[in-house]
Amino acid sequence: MAVQESAAQLSMTLKVQEYPTLKVPYETLNKRFRAAQKNIDRETSHVTMVVAELEKTLSSCPAVDSVVSLLDGVVEKLSVLKRKAVESIQAEDESAKLCKRRIEHLKEHSSDQPAAASMWKRKRMDRMMVEHLLRCGYYNTAVKLARQSGIEDLVNIEMFLTAKEVEESLERRETATCLAWCHDNKSRLRKMKDLLDPARWRMLIQQFRYDNYRLHQLGNNSVFTLTLQAGLSAIKTPQCYKEDGSSKSPDCPVCSRSLNKLAQPLPMAHCANSRLVCKISGDVMNENNPPMMLPNGYVYGYNSLLSIRQDDKVVCPRTKEVFHFSQAEKVYIM
Amino acid sequence: MDQCVTVERELEKVLHKFSGYGQLCERGLEELIDYTGGLKHEILQSHGQDAELSGTLSLVLTQCCKRIKDTVQKLASDHKDIHSSVSRVGKAIDKNFDSDISSVGIDGCWQADSQRLLNEVMVEHFFRQGMLDVAEELCQESGLSVDPSQKEPFVELNRILEALKVRVLRPALEWAVSNREMLIAQNSSLEFKLHRLYFISLLMGGTTNQREALQYAKNFQPFALNHQKDIQVLMGSLVYLRQGIENSPYVHLLDANQWADICDIFTRDACALLGLSVESPLSVSFSAGCVALPALINIKAVIEQRQCTGVWNQKDELPIEVDLGKKCWYHSIFACPILRQQTTDNNPPMKLVCGHIISRDALNKMFNGSK
Numbered sequence: 001m002a003v004q005e006s007a008a009q010l011s012m013t014l015k016v017q018e019y020p021t022l023k024v025p026y027e028t029l030n031k032r033f034r035a036a037q038k039n040i041d042r043e044t045s046h047v048t049m050v051v052a053e054l055e056k057t058l059s060s061c062p063a064v065d066s067v068v069s070l071l072d073g074v075v076e077k078l079s080v081l082k083r084k085a086v087e088s089i090q091a092e093d094e095s096a097k098l099c100k101r102r103i104e105h106l107k108e109h110s111s112d113q114p115a116a117a118s119m120w121k122r123k124r125m126d127r128m129m130v131e132h133l134l135r136c137g138y139y140n141t142a143v144k145l146a147r148q149s150g151i152e153d154l155v156n157i158e159m160f161l162t163a164k165e166v167e168e169s170l171e172r173r174e175t176a177t178c179l180a181w182c183h184d185n186k187s188r189l190r191k192m193k194d195l196l197d198p199a200r201w202r203m204l205i206q207q208f209r210y211d212n213y214r215l216h217q218l219g220n221n222s223v224f225t226l227t228l229q230a231g232l233s234a235i236k237t238p239q240c241y242k243e244d245g246s247s248k249s250p251d252c253p254v255c256s257r258s259l260n261k262l263a264q265p266l267p268m269a270h271c272a273n274s275r276l277v278c279k280i281s282g283d284v285m286n287e288n289n290p291p292m293m294l295p296n297g298y299v300y301g302y303n304s305l306l307s308i309r310q311d312d313k314v315v316c317p318r319t320k321e322v323f324h325f326s327q328a329e330k331v332y333i334m
Numbered sequence: 335m336d337q338c339v340t341v342e343r344e345l346e347k348v349l350h351k352f353s354g355y356g357q358l359c360e361r362g363l364e365e366l367i368d369y370t371g372g373l374k375h376e377i378l379q380s381h382g383q384d385a386e387l388s389g390t391l392s393l394v395l396t397q398c399c400k401r402i403k404d405t406v407q408k409l410a411s412d413h414k415d416i417h418s419s420v421s422r423v424g425k426a427i428d429k430n431f432d433s434d435i436s437s438v439g440i441d442g443c444w445q446a447d448s449q450r451l452l453n454e455v456m457v458e459h460f461f462r463q464g465m466l467d468v469a470e471e472l473c474q475e476s477g478l479s480v481d482p483s484q485k486e487p488f489v490e491l492n493r494i495l496e497a498l499k500v501r502v503l504r505p506a507l508e509w510a511v512s513n514r515e516m517l518i519a520q521n522s523s524l525e526f527k528l529h530r531l532y533f534i535s536l537l538m539g540g541t542t543n544q545r546e547a548l549q550y551a552k553n554f555q556p557f558a559l560n561h562q563k564d565i566q567v568l569m570g571s572l573v574y575l576r577q578g579i580e581n582s583p584y585v586h587l588l589d590a591n592q593w594a595d596i597c598d599i600f601t602r603d604a605c606a607l608l609g610l611s612v613e614s615p616l617s618v619s620f621s622a623g624c625v626a627l628p629a630l631i632n633i634k635a636v637i638e639q640r641q642c643t644g645v646w647n648q649k650d651e652l653p654i655e656v657d658l659g660k661k662c663w664y665h666s667i668f669a670c671p672i673l674r675q676q677t678t679d680n681n682p683p684m685k686l687v688c689g690h691i692i693s694r695d696a697l698n699k700m701f702n703g704s705k
Contacts, residue, residue: 093349
């Protein structure tokens with residue numbers, strides 16, 4: 001691969017790119033925990049209630065009939081509690097396991113095996129692209145990409161699809177789905193907005209729509225976009241934008257058609273140290289391949305001049321002027 | 335890595351607690367249900383229909399009630415206790431991962447047309463990777479029209495690569511033969527390498543393939559000049575066909591890496607022939623961004639902290655150098671060693687008599703400075 005990334009480098013990048021990867025399933029875990037607590041509390045209070053009734057009956061010479069039927073009630077409520085508790089815990093466990101799977105995947109960035117490491121990087125790009133596509137509203141593409149890349153567990157498709165459903169129902173002027181969403185996210189929204197007055201739900205719906213639309217417009221602020229902008233800047237040089245196009249390199253991403261236009265408004269790479277690349281061979285010019293200047297001012301690598309030398313003459317590839325090999329002068333860059 | 339380990343540790347604790355709680359909950363409630371059911375049974379057995387409950391059983395039942403209440407209330411509070419472990423996971427994530435990196439983006443720099451351009455880039459990227467249906471789906475969802483000439487070379491290349499990955503050499507060979515002249519012009523030995531691998535695959539079949547292998551060796555003829563040594567090695571290995579190549583000094587011919595390498599060689603030579611870069615431009619740019627991002631975020635934080643935000647916004651250059659490795663040196667850069675700035679058309683590099691190169695501004699400064 002062209003760009004070198006050490007394990008330490010990958011680790012630093014993890015820190016700035018992977019917050020959504022972990023936080024979203026965590027929030028689901030949190031939600032399911034609260035739901036579980038609610039269920040357990042509710043069923044526990046049901047049990048406590050029927051037990052209290054039984055205790056009351058027992059305290060005043062109870063008939064077998066009434067005791068037996070109350071006991072049935074207790075057993076029934078205990079069974080319901082058991083069932084709900086088990087279901088809730090399973091849901092919580094599932095969420096926690098999803099978080100764990102994602103962390104395990106992230107840990108694989110430090111694999112020693114080059115094949116595994118490059119597979120991880122490929123998946124990383126695919127993951128970020130899936131999220132970007134979801135933000136843009138290209139849901140089918142995102143789902144297809146996630147499936148082909150084998151990363152369905154690692155991306156937050158569900159969250160966006162839920163939002164899509166709400167949005168689409170709002171567009172049909174139906175509020176049921178949105179209300180359900182609000183109810184579902186009630187406690188978090190409560191912390192955020194402090195308004196759950198039933199009369200205010202209309203405003204909440206509008207707020208959702210606004211936020212959701214903003215989410216789409218903010219497609220250009222996906223982690224993918226920010227990463228891409230940074231990368232294009234890091235590669236961009238003045239040579240990519242020379243008017244006569246003479247300095248374009250077929251390997252340089254910023255020189256390629258669409259990326260060239262995209263990178264135009266972005267800052268350029270900062271280079272404090274010189275590096276010269278021979279136009280003929282694409283090799284670096286350094287002490288092993290010293291830079292040589294022809295009388296017309298153009299500089300080429302010594303090895304390249306040797307390779308194009310014919311009868312002690314060289315033809316400048318840029319201007320087609322013919323010079324003697326001996327006319328090439330060594331130059332020094334520091 | 336530490337970030338992952340820290341979060342994972344908290345997650346493990348939570349998972350452990352869920353598992354323990356789940357077991358206790360299920361077992362405890364099961365026991366209670368059985369016990370209570372058993373009591374009911376006992377009552378029915380020892381009493382007539384309209385009888386009154388005996389004193390002993392009444393006492394036992396009262397105790398049972400207490401036990402039930404205590405158990406279920408403990409269940410509820412035990413679950414509540416897990417909450418702190420759950421929220422510790424969230425805190426670990428907040429502490430170890432950056433929640434908002436939008437500060438590093440440049441507001442409003444990618445407006446109207448950029449969405450379309452980015453979609454084009456992504457479509458081309460998917461064609462390159464052989465993900466044809468993803469590319470077409472994106473075209474459909476984004477309203478782009480597919481340019482067949484853009485997609486064609488990649489379709490064929492991917493078809494050949496898929497075959498190579500399962501050691502089927504025919505499509506690659508056909509392609510190499512039909513592009514023979516251009517491949518030779520760029521010093522590629524692809525065709526020979528493919529023939530060589532086919533020969534080796536015959537060898538792996540043992541003595542039954544001996545005649546076919548000898549027949550196939552005729553294909554080496556045009557390459558006899560440039561690959562003499564290689565051909566000699568291949569022909570020499572035939573001697574060991576009976577006892578098996580894996581038991582001979584020629585065992586290296588069976589090295590599996592060659593099959594992985596031929597995919598890379600084909601990709602490289604084919605892309606060079608078509609004037610394409612080997613790696614998808616989007617992949618390279620994205621990888622470069624992964625390297626640049628943490629550094630830029632850090633420097634942005636430092637700039638803001640020291641309240642010198644002007645430094646970044648004024649220049650249209652990144653504030654720091656990002657090291658991408660030598661493979662990403664696509665263009666020459668000349669930075670004046672004295673003024674430490676890149677040269678431009680207005681400030682071009684100048685050669686001194688001694689052969690050293692500095693920028694014109696530096697040259698002027700030297701003239702004006704010294705006497």
